Amino acid sequence: MSFDKKCGDCSACCVLPEVPELKKPCNVSCSYLLGVSGGGCSIYESRPTSCREFRCQWLVNESAQDDMRPDRCGVMFEKLKGEQVVLALFLPESRCDKDLPKIREVINAILRNNFAVVSSGGVSNAPLIYLPSGVTKEMVRKSMWRFWHRFVETHDGCSVIHN
Ligand code: SF4
Ligand code: SF4
Numbered sequence: 001m002s003f004d005k006k007c008g009d010c011s012a013c014c015v016l017p018e019v020p021e022l023k024k025p026c027n028v029s030c031s032y033l034l035g036v037s038g039g040g041c042s043i044y045e046s047r048p049t050s051c052r053e054f055r056c057q058w059l060v061n062e063s064a065q066d067d068m069r070p071d072r073c074g075v076m077f078e079k080l081k082g083e084q085v086v087l088a089l090f091l092p093e094s095r096c097d098k099d100l101p102k103i104r105e106v107i108n109a110i111l112r113n114n115f116a117v118v119s120s121g122g123v124s125n126a127p128l129i130y131l132p133s134g135v136t137k138e139m140v141r142k143s144m145w146r147f148w149h150r151f152v153e154t155h156d157g158c159s160v161i162h163n
Contacts, residue, residue: 089120
C-alpha cells in the first residue's frame with residue numbers, strides 16, 4: 001500500500017458496508033461515527049475486527065487518483081475476499097459531485113481484470129451487475145451468496161450489463 005494514501009476525512013466505510021459485530025446494516029451511519037465527515041470513530045481503540053481489517057479499493061490501489069477517494073467521488077469500491085467480484089457502493093445521500101464517466105472508467109478497468117462489478121445506489125435504487133466476458137449472473141450470485149439478498153432480492157429487479 002502506498003504510504004501516501006490516507007483515509008483523511010473519509011468515513012464511507014462507516015456508512016456503506018454492514019458491520020456484523022455491531023449489527024450495523026448497510027447504508028446506515030455507524031452509531032459510533034462522530035459527525036458526518038472527518039469526525040472519526042468514537043471507539044477507535046476497541047473497534048471491531050471487520051473495521052480494523054477493512055480496506056477499500058481506493059486505499060489499496062496505488063494508482064487510484066485522489067479525487068476517487070470515496071468521500072470525494074461518492075462511490076466506494078470493495079473487493080469481496082476470495083471472489084472475482086467488486087462491489088461499487090454509492091453513498092446514500094449526495095455529499096459530493098459524482099463524476100459518473102470517471103466512475104465508469106474505473107468499472108471498465110475492473111472488468112478488464114476479469115472481475116464482475118455489482119453496484120448499489122443505496123436502498124432505493126436497483127442494483128446494476130456488470131459482467132466481464134465469460135462470466136454469468138449466476139456465477140456472480142454464487143460468489144456473493146451472503147450479500148445477494150441485500151443487493152438484488154430486496155429490489156424489484158436488477159439490470160445486467162455485459163462488457
Ligand atoms: S472508505 Fe476507504 S478511504 Fe474511506 S475511510 Fe474507508 S478505507 Fe478509508
Ligand atoms: S465502529 Fe468505528 S470504525 Fe467501525 S464502522 Fe463504527 S465508526 Fe466506523
